[in-house]
Amino acid sequence: MPTDPMEFADRVGAELARHLGDRSRAELLQLPQEAQFSAAIGASLICVAEVLRDPVERGVPAARLVAICARQLEGLLGGIEPRPRA
Secondary structure (H helix, E strand, C coil), X not given: XXXXXXXXXXXXXXXXXXXXXXXXXXXXXXXXXXXXXXXXXXXXXXHHHHHHHHHHHCCXXXXXXXXXXXXXXXXXXXXXCCCCCC
């Protein structure tokens, strides 16, 4: 039976996030928070770029794929409220 794309995205996305968090804690804790953030975002974007490489090589405009990613990120982050400041 084929895997549901949304179930795959949720499951594998959570696995990737856990792995990135574990590696970040193991290797980046000594760095300033801004450098930790930059390194984690950079690693994440390399993964995204690798996923998008094939469609771009087949002729899909990169800007179109970036716009799709931006909309999906807005959807994922849209319901998050800022933490109260102490």
